[in-house]
Amino acid sequence: MRIIDDIPIRFDIDCVRRGLRISEEKLPPDNLRELVQAAESLIRPRAIFQIAYVEERGPLSATLDGVTFTSKVLAAKLEGVEKAFPFLITIGSELEDAGKASGDLLRQFYLESLGDEALRQAREYLGSHLVKNYGLAGISSLSPGSLKDWPITEQAPLFSLFPEGGGIGVRLTGSMLMIPRKSISGIFFPTEETFFSCQLCPRENCPGRKADYDKSLEDKFR
């Protein structure tokens, strides 16, 4: 297991404003800068991953390091893959705690949005780290709960690979909620063409969408 705790997070003010979709009149530049500075001082991004060998693969499941994951999509994506990289990433609880403690729903919303962006950057950083350090041509990831095919209950076997929260302080509750809430989990795997689970998800108006839904691709996994 490898822990990465020097993940650089940079908030681009213009990008943040565009992402929040709010005018300068409603959120003046000084206020936005203060929010960004507050977020920067509160986030504690860290990640843990391990190299897991694909021991078995069938049409409905794949076994990595003795742990079986039930997912047609994951199994298909691991075809021809020797090793994959299960991971956990968190930015800690300080940011969400500060948002709640403020008693100001708007501030909480802004800080949580910045937290989501920090998580997104941390995932991207980990992906790039794996590509660079393991000589991969490309990389994609899947997370339990992102698709019906790989439900959130599969967090349990994933977390079995990271005892004691992996040393980065992430734990899984009985209802499969990760604590701190601003945490993500999944498996990175080498791909030649980047794949997003969004391609298989028909949900409309999703703020987290990373790629267009492709029904013909989804049909292949039915």
Next chain:
Amino acid sequence: MDIFKEIAAAVESGDLDLVKSLTEKALARDVSAEEILNKALVSGMNVIGEKFKNMEVFIPEVLVSARAMNGGMEILKPLLIKANVKFKGKVVIGTVKGDLHDIGKNIVAMMLKGAGYEVTDLGADVSKEKFLDALQKESADILGLSALLTTTMTYMKEIVAALGSTDLRAKVKVLVGGAPLTEAYARSIGADGYAPDAALAVDLANSLLGKA
């Protein structure tokens, strides 16, 4: 421009200080707290709600306006209580047991307040017993349930079933919401409605209580 329109415009533009000063100005002119609430504050939030549904504004602007509206509400609250003014309806809302996601639920609560409802927010990780106790205590008209995980949304069925075994069910309408939910799921557990976002939650509440 009449004072109601001025206040509504200040709510729309999210000007907290202006909403407060105009609310005080209206009260000084002997305008009733109830009229200021319904013809100005709620009216302004209704416009924002429509703009949100039409994707002309997004969550942050809704919250900016809601904060401004709340500023006016805080001034009116003691007067509304003194005059025994009835709210549009009473809502008990919470995120179900096992789930800690609350921001969506908080936004719904705020929008319902903005629409003239009295809202008791039980927070997150709420048991069915706590929901039922609150419904009884508040004589609520609506129960709002939120869940963000497929593993926690199943608890909604238990809550609806528990409610169904009491006399409260005849009076209380159950609204559900959260990312993994659908209209079909809401029906399957015996809920009265499902809202995919906060503005539609207000519409649904109004429709279920005949306040549209």
